[in-house]
Amino acid sequence: MRTIGLEDIDDIALGSSLLGSGGGGDPYMGRLEAIAAVKEHGPVTLLDVDEVPDDWTVAPICGVGAPSVSLEKGTNGIEYPKVRAMMERMLDTKLDAFLLSEAGGMNSMVPISAAARAGLPLVNADGMGRAFPGIQQDTFTLNGVSTNPFVIADEKGNCTVLYTIDNDWTERIGREITTASGGQVTTLASPMTGAKMKTSVVKGTVDYAQKLGRIIRTASDAQGEEPEAFFLRESGAMRFFKGKICDVLRETRDGFNFGKVTLEGIGEDKGREAVVEFQNENIYAEVDGEIVATVPDLICLVDSETFVPVTTENLKYGKRVLVVGLPCDPAWRTEGGLELAGPRWFGLDVDYVPIEELAARRTDA
Amino acid sequence: MRTIGLEDIDDIALGSSLLGSGGGGDPYMGRLEAIAAVKEHGPVTLLDVDEVPDDWTVAPICGVGAPSVSLEKGTNGIEYPKVRAMMERMLDTKLDAFLLSEAGGMNSMVPISAAARAGLPLVNADGMGRAFPGIQQDTFTLNGVSTNPFVIADEKGNCTVLYTIDNDWTERIGREITTASGGQVTTLASPMTGAKMKTSVVKGTVDYAQKLGRIIRTASDAQGEEPEAFFLRESGAMRFFKGKICDVLRETRDGFNFGKVTLEGIGEDKGREAVVEFQNENIYAEVDGEIVATVPDLICLVDSETFVPVTTENLKYGKRVLVVGLPCDPAWRTEGGLELAGPRWFGLDVDYVPIEELAARRTDA
Numbered sequence: 112m113r114t115i116g117l118e119d120i121d122d123i124a125l126g127s128s129l130l131g132s133g134g135g136g137d138p139y140m141g142r143l144e145a146i147a148a149v150k151e152h153g154p155v156t157l158l159d160v161d162e163v164p165d166d167w168t169v170a171p172i173c174g175v176g177a178p179s180v181s182l183e184k185g186t187n188g189i190e191y192p193k194v195r196a197m198m199e200r201m202l203d204t205k206l207d208a209f210l211l212s213e214a215g216g217m218n219s220m221v222p223i224s225a226a227a228r229a230g231l232p233l234v235n236a237d238g239m240g241r242a243f244p245g246i247q248q249d250t251f252t253l254n255g256v257s258t259n260p261f262v263i264a265d266e267k268g269n270c271t272v273l274y275t276i277d278n279d280w281t282e283r284i285g286r287e288i289t290t291a292s293g294g295q296v297t298t299l300a301s302p303m304t305g306a307k308m309k310t311s312v313v314k315g316t317v318d319y320a321q322k323l324g325r326i327i328r329t330a331s332d333a334q335g336e337e338p339e340a341f342f343l344r345e346s347g348a349m350r351f352f353k354g355k356i357c358d359v360l361r362e363t364r365d366g367f368n369f370g371k372v373t374l375e376g377i378g379e380d381k382g383r384e385a386v387v388e389f390q391n392e393n394i395y396a397e398v399d400g401e402i403v404a405t406v407p408d409l410i411c412l413v414d415s416e417t418f419v420p421v422t423t424e425n426l427k428y429g430k431r432v433l434v435v436g437l438p439c440d441p442a443w444r445t446e447g448g449l450e451l452a453g454p455r456w457f458g459l460d461v462d463y464v465p466i467e468e469l470a471a472r473r474t475d476a
Numbered sequence: 477m478r479t480i481g482l483e484d485i486d487d488i489a490l491g492s493s494l495l496g497s498g499g500g501g502d503p504y505m506g507r508l509e510a511i512a513a514v515k516e517h518g519p520v521t522l523l524d525v526d527e528v529p530d531d532w533t534v535a536p537i538c539g540v541g542a543p544s545v546s547l548e549k550g551t552n553g554i555e556y557p558k559v560r561a562m563m564e565r566m567l568d569t570k571l572d573a574f575l576l577s578e579a580g581g582m583n584s585m586v587p588i589s590a591a592a593r594a595g596l597p598l599v600n601a602d603g604m605g606r607a608f609p610g611i612q613q614d615t616f617t618l619n620g621v622s623t624n625p626f627v628i629a630d631e632k633g634n635c636t637v638l639y640t641i642d643n644d645w646t647e648r649i650g651r652e653i654t655t656a657s658g659g660q661v662t663t664l665a666s667p668m669t670g671a672k673m674k675t676s677v678v679k680g681t682v683d684y685a686q687k688l689g690r691i692i693r694t695a696s697d698a699q700g701e702e703p704e705a706f707f708l709r710e711s712g713a714m715r716f717f718k719g720k721i722c723d724v725l726r727e728t729r730d731g732f733n734f735g736k737v738t739l740e741g742i743g744e745d746k747g748r749e750a751v752v753e754f755q756n757e758n759i760y761a762e763v764d765g766e767i768v769a770t771v772p773d774l775i776c777l778v779d780s781e782t783f784v785p786v787t788t789e790n791l792k793y794g795k796r797v798l799v800v801g802l803p804c805d806p807a808w809r810t811e812g813g814l815e816l817a818g819p820r821w822f823g824l825d826v827d828y829v830p831i832e833e834l835a836a837r838r839t840d841a
Binding site: 197267268269270271272273274275276280283284286287288290291292 | 562632633634635636637638639640641645648649651652653655656657
């Protein structure tokens with residue numbers, strides 16, 4: 112058990128943005144809201160998974176929508192008490208703690224704000240170990256946890272409760288509600304006992320994000336080492352490419368951001384070209400026509416100097432970035448995990464190969 | 477107080493289709509379901525508005541969606557108990573009776589099926605006195621009744637509860653949920669006390685529909701009178717045009733049917749042309765370029781021989797129809813009524829003029 116104070120928020124936001132793999136929302140707005148919430152209500156208690164009593168009722172809280180919308184349409188403050196009150200009414204029991212639904216810039220901050228304002232603890236875990244576009248693409252679904260009741264609140268004051276026949280239907284209906292509400296909403300869903308949670312989450316997400324954030328923040332001041340080498344060694348990230356963004360195709364459609372970014376190599380990658388495709392999150396990366404990574408592994412674009420992650424809604428012509436990868440949680444490499452979040456779920460006509468294996472093949476060649 | 481038995485259903489379905497003004501759903505599927513429900517559970521008790529105790533909780537039940545979808549996607553049977561159970565859970569009280577939300581082929585039958593299966597009485601009233609495409613276009617909204625909680629169930633088993641900030645938002649979010657669920661759902665909403673209901677409905681809808689249905693059914697056997705003359709005199713409908721459908725434009729978009737039908741005159745109307753526009757319901761009619769009726773007045777197309785109403789999803793090239801009109805309930809002619817359901821709500825760039833006045837102008841000219 113520890114607390115999340117003002118001094119922890121920046122690193123958590125920064126590191127979560129890396130785990131967000133281009134998605135999970137820009138941390139800017141979420142960070143401001145979390146700082147305001149902790150300033151007003153004090154630090155948030157962070158419980159490790161094993162510290163949560165088995166009979167507690169816990170549930171993940173997050174923002175859902177197109178990240179590009181969240182840049183302009185923030186929360187109102189009424190969403191958190193509204194979704195919590197509705198969840199407790201539907202369950203006829205009090206909620207004991209919040210979880211993170213995913214690791215992402217905005218969605219690491221929403222649970223901190225909600226926990227601070229509600230005076231509830233936060234569990235050091237999430238349902239993805241990264242960010243994914245689909246509501247049902249989480250380890251809760253993988254472990255048979257229903258989203259019911261899926262509670263949605265928008266900043267206008269509308270509140271919806273969904274009981275669906277399966278989590279795919281939650282995505283279908285929930286996405287339409289998100290679109291009707293203006294493209295960005297707050298959700299609280301998938302309530303579960305502490306016991307069920309322990310076998311259904313990716314553990315230690317907040318700690319891991321904070322560690323990655325610290326690495327990013329301190330890389331530029333690394334002693335006796337090139338910042339890039341320090342960042343890669345400390346984070347364990349795999350380097351794919353360094354380049355300048357020369358083309359961005361982007362479309363906000365059906366409640367998602369879809370697109371593709373093309374990079375021309377700089378430095379040691381001069382003369383080469385990379386392409387990264389995304390659906391909210393980066394889902395595919397190739398260098399000179401060769402696949403270097405696909406979902407569910409993490410594909411991250413970071414500023415080439417500061418290593419600050421660049422979310423897909425912030426991709427801009429001329430920006431210099433490093434394309435790196437991190438292996439996903441082992442849960443995503445199982446048959447069920449790949450069915451729910453593998454390349455074919457995203458419409459990519461390729462089989463999944465872990466990034467370590469793809470790298471080994473390149474070294475062999 | 478009376479009962480609705482098997483012998484009443486056909487006339488109610490037929491007459492409601494006329495009141496449906498082209499919308500409210502084709503009665504075919506709804507009629508079969510109502511017959512099955514009454515056969516299995518016995519007649520439905522029909523209470524007049526004044527017979528309902530003030531402290532009762534009553535609510536309108538109906539199908540929402542694009543009528544053309546309802547031709548192919550029926551209800552499953554699980555929707556009625558599901559929406560009722562959810563409504564009672566949200567209110568924490570039992571429902572005492574159902575209301576009709578609108579007068580329409582399908583939506584006159586849904587409440588009979590639901591009431592029979594639930595063993596609850598039905599109130600002889602509805603919220604429109606006709607059918608309208610918008611969820612919020614009813615006399616409940618006009619009288620300040622919130623749709624909250626707006627409960628939706630689809631035939632797959634998904635159930636949603638909406639608490640919105642106003643009834644316009646119910647339409648916006650509810651429509652998206654309808655689309656996500658395949659274009660046709662069952663809803664139970666706008667719960668109110670018996671006392672509030674008494675000042676918020678169009679009274680006597682079931683009786684009126686049944687009377688109109690009887691007129692349609694018996695017109696062809698009228699003694700000593702042309703069937704058309706009998707139908708018009710008995711129903712009080714105003715005759716606009718008799719013609720053959722020569723063109724139908726139809727589009728299912730945003731959960732609605734939009735379209736336009738062009739008719740070329742036959743009989744005494746030979747050489748003339750009429751155009752009728754619709755959004756689920758008929759909303760505008762002109763003859764030789766002159767407006768003869770607009771919403772909220774009722775514009776109905778009926779078979780030229782049998783006077784059976786033709787709903788907008790059943791408009792077909794070559795069909796011979798009579799275009800007739802009926803004045804709407806006075807509630808719709810008020811400022812609030814016209815704001816909620818007048819021609820401009822539907823994007824028509826005309827001011828509302830009652831059909832009686834439009835007719836008088838034509839006689840004067």
